[in-house]
Amino acid sequence: MTELATLARPYAEAAFKSAKQAANTGEWSDSLKFLAAAMQAPELIAIVDNPRVSRVRTSELLLDISQDHVIDAAKNLVKLLVENDKLKLLSAISTMYEQLKADDEGYVNVDLVSAYTLTKSEQGKYVTMLEKLLNKKVNANVTVDKSLIGGIVAKAGDKVIDGSISGQLHQLAKRL
Amino acid sequence: MQLNPSEISDLIKKKIENFDAPLEARTEGTVVSVTDGIVRVHGLSEAMQGEMLEFPGGSYGMALNLERDSVGVVMLGAYQHISEGDTVKCTGRILEVPVGEALLGRVVDALGNPIDGKGPIDTALRSPIEKIAPGVIARQSVDQPVQIGLKAIDSMIPVGRGQRELIIGDRQTGKTAIAIDAIINQKGTGIKCIYVAIGQKRSSIANVVRKLEEHGAMEHTIIVVASASESAALQFIAPYTGCSMGEYFRDKGEDALIIYDDLTKQAWAYRQISLLLRRPPGREAYPGDVFYIHSRLLERASRINAAEVEKLTGGKVKGKTGSLTALPIIETQGGDVSAFVPTNVISITDGQIFLETGLFNSGIRPAVNAGLSVSRVGGAAQTKAVKKLGGGIRLDLAQFRELAAFAQFASDLDESTRKQIERGQRVTELMKQNQYAPMSVAEMSVSLYAANAGFLDTLEVKKVRDFEAALLSFMKAEEAALMAKINEKGDYNDEIQKGIHGAIERFVKTSSW
Numbered sequence: 001m002t003e004l005a006t007l008a009r010p011y012a013e014a015a016f017k018s019a020k021q022a023a024n025t026g027e028w029s030d031s032l033k034f035l036a037a038a039m040q041a042p043e044l045i046a047i048v049d050n051p052r053v054s055r056v057r058t059s060e061l062l063l064d065i066s067q068d069h070v071i072d073a074a075k076n077l078v079k080l081l082v083e084n085d086k087l088k089l090l091s092a093i094s095t096m097y098e099q100l101k102a103d104d105e106g107y108v109n110v111d112l113v114s115a116y117t118l119t120k121s122e123q124g125k126y127v128t129m130l131e132k133l134l135n136k137k138v139n140a141n142v143t144v145d146k147s148l149i150g151g152i153v154a155k156a157g158d159k160v161i162d163g164s165i166s167g168q169l170h171q172l173a174k175r176l
Numbered sequence: 177m178q179l180n181p182s183e184i185s186d187l188i189k190k191k192i193e194n195f196d197a198p199l200e201a202r203t204e205g206t207v208v209s210v211t212d213g214i215v216r217v218h219g220l221s222e223a224m225q226g227e228m229l230e231f232p233g234g235s236y237g238m239a240l241n242l243e244r245d246s247v248g249v250v251m252l253g254a255y256q257h258i259s260e261g262d263t264v265k266c267t268g269r270i271l272e273v274p275v276g277e278a279l280l281g282r283v284v285d286a287l288g289n290p291i292d293g294k295g296p297i298d299t300a301l302r303s304p305i306e307k308i309a310p311g312v313i314a315r316q317s318v319d320q321p322v323q324i325g326l327k328a329i330d331s332m333i334p335v336g337r338g339q340r341e342l343i344i345g346d347r348q349t350g351k352t353a354i355a356i357d358a359i360i361n362q363k364g365t366g367i368k369c370i371y372v373a374i375g376q377k378r379s380s381i382a383n384v385v386r387k388l389e390e391h392g393a394m395e396h397t398i399i400v401v402a403s404a405s406e407s408a409a410l411q412f413i414a415p416y417t418g419c420s421m422g423e424y425f426r427d428k429g430e431d432a433l434i435i436y437d438d439l440t441k442q443a444w445a446y447r448q449i450s451l452l453l454r455r456p457p458g459r460e461a462y463p464g465d466v467f468y469i470h471s472r473l474l475e476r477a478s479r480i481n482a483a484e485v486e487k488l489t490g491g492k493v494k495g496k497t498g499s500l501t502a503l504p505i506i507e508t509q510g511g512d513v514s515a516f517v518p519t520n521v522i523s524i525t526d527g528q529i530f531l532e533t534g535l536f537n538s539g540i541r542p543a544v545n546a547g548l549s550v551s552r553v554g555g556a557a558q559t560k561a562v563k564k565l566g567g568g569i570r571l572d573l574a575q576f577r578e579l580a581a582f583a584q585f586a587s588d589l590d591e592s593t594r595k596q597i598e599r600g601q602r603v604t605e606l607m608k609q610n611q612y613a614p615m616s617v618a619e620m621s622v623s624l625y626a627a628n629a630g631f632l633d634t635l636e637v638k639k640v641r642d643f644e645a646a647l648l649s650f651m652k653a654e655e656a657a658l659m660a661k662i663n664e665k666g667d668y669n670d671e672i673q674k675g676i677h678g679a680i681e682r683f684v685k686t687s688s689w
Contacts, residue, residue, distance in 0.1 A: 003208075003245040006245050009244075155204075157221075158203045158222065159204075160202050160265075161200070162200040162201075167200055171200065172192070172195055
């Protein structure tokens, strides 16, 4: 079973390359986000899944919805996806595109989870520390989770930096 | 030994005070699917091949399939509590097991955890299960014997230290029996034994442990168990676990013997894992690398030279070579040695001991087919005594086999043919041996000498074994010094030959069998 990510990758890379060439990465990003959101709608999913609705009809429908929200190049992508029966990949394509854009622009999205709400200065301190560790600009997305008891957990893609008390207790339990 | 309650809490308090938890940086992934012991994990981009991955609930798995965006993991142990969305962590360690002298006398599972109820294993050394075999320069050729203790094997198909000798046969032909006798006979020789039980019934394994304990063989033996009810992953890695434990002794300049019982079941387990991991099946549905799983296992059984031992021990052990001898066991179906896995392993090992059902049923036990069995190390791995006397045996049996068809016409044959047939029948009878009764070099030499010198020719075939038993107890009682001399170095010279000849003549005169 190939992962969605693997299937989405060629499309995302192609979209990003063409975006860089045309220098409209931001607009591409918005278009893809819109399309990904649209694909979440149950009605749309039903239509895509319905074998009695022809491909032409599906693509017409999508393009109708997109109107001005989606740039022309992205509309071509939609047509291509309809042809290859890969419309369901749109949200994966959007996520991967964001990842590529972030890598290219030298910043990384980090999920910062803390046990208590952080003040602006504390947040700033953590962000600086993470930027030094990861060697990239950090776009922090802060949430609060009481179950950490104390400290923070920073997640960047696969990597997790665990400075929380619950994490330390876990390590202690393993050691004992 | 019991710790009293205050001691326990003191230990814990000390551990807590000395606990230094640095900021933990790890890679995490999420479980996508769990089926039949195989877990697909999304993420984990930094997982290594064969790395141990930690699952919630303290379960561990081994990363086997590294794909672009996901990792295929085989679970080592219980996996029923794992569900989709669970977090998986990398441990950064390739699968490793405890090794060391503390394991001798213990029964452990495929991960090195003790299962004999005798408490935890007190060793700090750990070794990865997958290691690269010694290189060409590090090796030394095999010239020291491993005494299996069975006449049929030590005389005609001798095994040397560092050799791989395959024991192959149908079910119930005595493959495990040979292995157990070999282990029992290593008592006092300084060879450490490892018995790896793969896919066997726990009752059989319990029997083996009991038998070894009865014969005092457990103290130099490690038993690694991956029984039939354990997961395929554990059955797959158990031989590698045992091999790592054996390599510990080899790398220290000592000798070890490892028995894989049996590799057929390990191949089945690996086939199961590979098919579940969606690797493409090949011949007989085995994956493409079924040869490699056995070749890399058996290449690690070798003899390494003194220079290599010195290097591996950091200069502590000088002038000693180390060896790991492997006796893999393969079970054939219907005597078909040309099936896939048997031919693979035959081409890897340095010879095979071929056991046949027909011979077993006609009472020849061990049911060794001397014609088809071979040891590619041969005479280089025999003591002088057995080498000299064993040659005659092999010749007698070979000639007997040629003439076997004529055995029915006994009375119509010429003298020399009849003599050869009769000699062959007596030697065949002599090669039979009871289970759990391995013989020393001296006993074997005396037996073989008696056959070569013609002392058996005048006996009835069915009296041969009684004669042998009585002769050996006579030698034990009257000629203990001579026996000890032969056992010392396996020497054989005119003096010893005269000694044996004289002793047997004296015994024959007593006519006490």
